[in-house]
Structures are given as structure tokens and as C-alpha cells.
Amino acid sequence: xxxxxxxxxxxxxxxxxxxxxxxxxxxxxxxxxxxxxxxxxxxxxxxxxxxxxxxxxxxxxxxxxxxxxxxxxxxxxxxxxxxxxxxxxxxxxxxxxxxxxxxxxxxxxxxxxxxxxxxxxxxxxxxxxxxxxxxxxxxxxxxxxxxxxxxxxxx
Amino acid sequence: xxxxxxxxxxxxxxxxxxxxxxxxxxxxxxxxxxxxxxxxxxxxxxxxxxxxxxxxxxxxxxxxxxxxxxxxxxxxxxxxxxxxxxxxxxxxxxxxxxxxxxxx
Numbered sequence: 411x412x413x414x415x416x417x418x419x420x421x422x423x424x425x426x427x428x429x430x431x432x433x434x435x436x437x438x439x440x441x442x443x444x445x446x447x448x449x450x451x452x453x454x455x456x457x458x459x460x461x462x463x464x465x466x467x468x469x470x471x472x473x474x475x476x477x478x479x480x481x482x483x484x485x486x487x488x489x490x491x492x493x494x495x496x497x498x499x500x501x502x503x504x505x506x507x508x509x510x511x512x513x514x515x516x517x518x519x520x521x522x523x524x525x526x527x528x529x530x531x532x533x534x535x536x537x538x539x540x541x542x543x544x545x546x547x548x549x550x551x552x553x554x555x556x557x558x559x560x561x562x563x564x565x
Numbered sequence: 566x567x568x569x570x571x572x573x574x575x576x577x578x579x580x581x582x583x584x585x586x587x588x589x590x591x592x593x594x595x596x597x598x599x600x601x602x603x604x605x606x607x608x609x610x611x612x613x614x615x616x617x618x619x620x621x622x623x624x625x626x627x628x629x630x631x632x633x634x635x636x637x638x639x640x641x642x643x644x645x646x647x648x649x650x651x652x653x654x655x656x657x658x659x660x661x662x663x664x665x666x667x668x669x
Contacts, residue, residue: 445611482578514630522622524640530632
């Protein structure tokens with residue numbers, strides 16, 4: 411069945427190495443995209459951006475909106491929704507820069523995907539949360555500070 | 566399986582949004598077991614893939630910085646009623662789950 415083949419293919423994809431360059435999807439490499447380990451393990455935001463987007467040259471954009479609380483009730487569950495009207499979205503990433511590993515999550519998008527990604531992240535302390543969007547080959551960002559009174563990274 | 570739930574709703578900016586709630590501990594590897602004092606090893610969802618009619622449209626990359634029981638929302642602007650949307654995820658131990666829904 412088509413669905414089972416699809417699922418088998420995508421589960422096996424974790425073992426395939428990503429081709430050279432950034433962790434972005436190209437239509438061909440879509441099904442082979444491995445989990446961006448280097449980005450997740452980066453201790454700095456710049457390293458993480460390089461690992462995932464292939465660049466850390468970024469400009470502010472007012473076409474990215476962030477829906478997130480100004481103060482998190484619980485640092486273990488902080489909702490963040492990133493929306494963008496930029497055209498040609500390739501990827502979205504969310505970094506909580508004061509977390510021990512700032513890169514928390516990302517989304518790779520193909521032609522059928524859109525400029526919307528929402529999730530809930532863990533934050534260890536009050537921090538700016540930087541939301542990046544790669545669109546039309548360029549990297550953009552918007553940021554919002556989220557205050558945290560009860561940290562949520564565990565340990 | 567009941568551990569992954571999906572909802573599809575119309576998006577204000579056109580098309581649809583898929584919301585997925587995956588039951589998963591998302592352990593950071595920093596927490597200690599209260600009884601043994603040992604650290605609970607990392608256990609987290611790595612990739613979560615979204616497909617429309619069998620074609621992947623997005624891949625969410627999660628890590629230990631994502632909250633327990635991830636609630637993930639992704640836009641699918643080109644989806645239409647009758648399309649089948651599938652979400653499937655795999656974690657760092659190779660465990661996986663999936664769910665499927667038809668756009669109404």
C-alpha cells in the first residue's frame with residue numbers, strides 16, 4: 411500500500427546521511443533528510459544557524475509574526491507559534507538563546523508546505539526567543555523575549 | 566495507534582493547518598530518577614513528517630528542547646477537501662507512530 415511504503419521510507423530516512431550543504435530540503439532530498447543533529451547540539455546560535463540553514467547572515471523582517479506569551483507560566487511548556495507571509499519558505503527555526511543548547515526545533519518545508527509552525531518549547535530562564543525563516547534563499551528573523559519564573563529544562 | 570492525535574482546521578491565511586499531539590516523554594537526559602538517583606536517558610522525537618496524498622510537505626525536527634507530549638502545528642496551504650493528510654514520527658530509539666486524516 412502506498413501509505414505503508416511512504417512510512418517505511420521516511421523511517422529509514424533517519425539512517426541516510428544528508429548530502430553536502432545545509433540541512434535544508436531540496437525536492438529530491440526531501441525523503442532522505444536526516445535529523446539535523448549538528449544544529450541541535452550546537453552551543454551557540456550562530457553554529458546552529460550555520461548547521462541548519464547554511465548561513466548565519468540574517469536580517470530582521472516584519473513579515474514574521476510570533477505568537478507567544480510575554481511571560482511563561484511554566485518554563486517546561488512555552489507555546490510559540492511562528493507565522494510568515496514571506497514567499498518561498500524553505501525552513502523555520504526557533505532558538506531560545508539562553509538555553510544550554512539554543513536551537514530547540516525547526517521545520518523543513520517543500521512546495522506544499524506553508525509559513526506556519528507552532529510548538530511548545532522548554533525554556534530554562536528568561537530569554538529572547540529568536541524565530542528564523544529562510545525564504546527565497548535568504549534568512550530572516552523576528553524575536554520576542556519571554557520571561558520565565560519557573561525554569562523548564564529539567565535536572 | 567491512540568498515542569498520536571491529529572486535527573485539521575481551516576487556516577485564516579488560506580488552506581489548512583494540521584495540529585498533532587504526540588504522546589511522548591521528551592526526556593532531556595538531565596532528569597534524575599527519584600528512586601535510584603540515576604539520570605533518565607534522553608528519549609525524544611527526532612523527525613515528524615507531514616504528507617498530503619503521500620507526498621511529504623514538511624518535516625518538523627524536534628529535540629530535547631521541545632516540551633513533553635509535543636503539540637505541533639504546521640500549515641498545509643494547498644490542501645483541499647478529500648486530501649489525505651498523514652503525520653508520522655520517529656524518535657531517537659527508533660520508535661515511531663503515525664496518524665492519518667482526510668481533509669473535510
